[in-house]
Amino acid sequence: MSHSLFHENVTTCEECDHVNSIPPLKGGDRFRCQHCGHILISVHKHVSARILGVGLSSLLMLALAMSFSFLGFSSNGIDRTVSLFQTLSVLLGLGHLVLGAIISLALFVFPIVYLSSALFLVWSFQNKYVLKSAQRYCVRWIIVLQPWLMVDVFLVGILVALVKVNSLADISLELSFWAFCGYVLLLLKTVTLIDKRWLWNKVAGQATEHEVEQGTAKKQNLIGCHFCGATLSRDAHHCDRCGHSVHSRRPNSLMTTSALLIASLVMYIPANVFPIMQTTFLGSTEPSTIMGGVLLLWTLESYPVALIILFASVVIPIAKMLALAWLCWQCCYPSQRLTKQKIKLYKMTELVGRWSMIDVFVVAILTSLVQMGNLVSIFPGPAVLSFTAVIVFTMLAAMSFDPRLLWDKDDGPKAASLEGEKVE
The missing domain is CATH 1.20.140 (Butyryl-CoA Dehydrogenase, subunit A; domain 3)
Structure with missing residues (x-):
């Protein structure tokens, strides 16, 4: 019989404040809030190995996407090619520093920090000498950065740009463009494999258990941490597990x-x-x-x-x-x-x-x-x-x-x- 891959008994929904009792979960299970139906926990089979493989592949594809020509432009006998990095350097060279910073954050900084944090966490789960504080910071970065990952939006923007400029010149998709497509798909797959409650459970262990009933945490003088899903007593100001400030x-x-x-x-x-x-x-x-x-x-x-x-x-x-x-x-x-x-x-x-x-x-x-x-x-x-x-x-x-x-x-x-x- 398969053993549970998620060791916790109670969690609080961040969308409706309902306290949920968690049954044993095995690979492939998703647990929904009993009240509003919001997906609280997703448990994947062989998740650590899959994050490691997909995350490393995503970083490899990003390195390839930055190594060769990205797009080609030809008009009236004049040819021009740009690399992915030149997309940033041209903007900075023209004095558009803020726009250049936005592109660098969207394409390079946020995804690299996100992937590096995920890979470090998976590696640290097998290394008992890693400081818990380093693991906690990595989980925080993953949760904070996930809404700001926009490489898929950038890819659609490329396709729209090609249609817009098609009347002015001939456009060619170079080798790095296809590597970038692979990078986008692999990054999105990494995001789907990561569950914040599972990460906190692996990094900081089970949250403190409480005697709970059906209903909201507020009515039971409890507080649900929206950052890790732990359930705390009403007088708590910071989560015992993740350290984040908590409010009813x-x-x-x-x-x-x-x-x-x-x-x-x-x-x-x-x-x-x-x-x-x-x-x-x-x-x-x-x-x-x-x-x-x-x-x-x-x-x-x-x-x-x-x-x-x-x-x-x-x-x-x-x-x-x-x-x-x-x-x-x-x-x-x-x-x-x-x-x-x-x-x-x-x-x-x-x-x-x-x-x-x-x-x-x-x-x-x-x-x-x-x-x-x-x-x-x-x-x-x-x-x-x-x-x-x-x-x-x-x-x-x-x-x-x-x-x-x-x-x-x-x-x-x-x-x-x-x-x-x-x-x-």
Whole structure:
């Protein structure tokens, strides 16, 4: 009979504050919250070996992607190739330091730190001399950086950029591009293998056990740590296991979310009024706004790409701001709509927010690729930083929103609930 791969009896859901009793889990099991259905724990077979193999392969593919030519550009007999690293160096050389920093963080710094931390943890599980403090820092980095991994968004941005510039020149996909595709797929696979509760269980052992009943932690004078899933006594200020500060509800959650939404709305105005990209062709410069780019792609009959940019750069930011504002309102003045429907809306805002970065990555790619003096050149416009600020503010707003506040306003009997289950 298979033994359990996850040694813990109780955990608290970070989305609804419900305390869950954990049954024995073996490889391939997923445990859902008994109340809201949120996946709390995913246990994978041979997970350490798989993280090691996939993580090392991802870093190898990144090294290959940086070693050769990435994209080729040919116009009027003039050829130009750029490497992945030149995407960053061209932006820095043109004085776009902030945009260059964003690209370096998205492509190199965050993914490398994430993968290195995961690989170090897997190695340290077999080495008893490794300091526990080093392991704890690695787990923290993994949890904090995961929402900001955007290499898949960058890959889609490359494809959109190629369609945009196709009318100006011939584009070729070089060897490093295919290595980069492998890097993206392997990194995403690594992310799916990592479960934060499993990591904390391996690094710091089981959390302190408590006598619990069905219901929320708050009603039982307990606090659930949203960082590692441990259940603590009500008077705790820091988690005994992970050391993170704990609160029954995030302090000033609605105020912080509202402030970030207002900031994103303010920045959204210049992001759409000013040009996001400037194209120089045969000595004349033509600015292009976000909507201008969508209309240009539509006139070129690139309908799928035009719709991608429209949804990613226009519809998603507006919809996310409206959705989060409505959820904040529901925390104060709840409607009769089921709480689970509101939670689904909240999850959607978390899922789609980072895809708005496509337009920023498109500008960065075109700037590094199309640099041929007065013949044809592309430069970032002043709206790039404003639009980046909109994306960052809306992502932070979603992170600062506490979904447990929605359940606090739930009237209980009207809300449907799921039975706790393991999904094979």
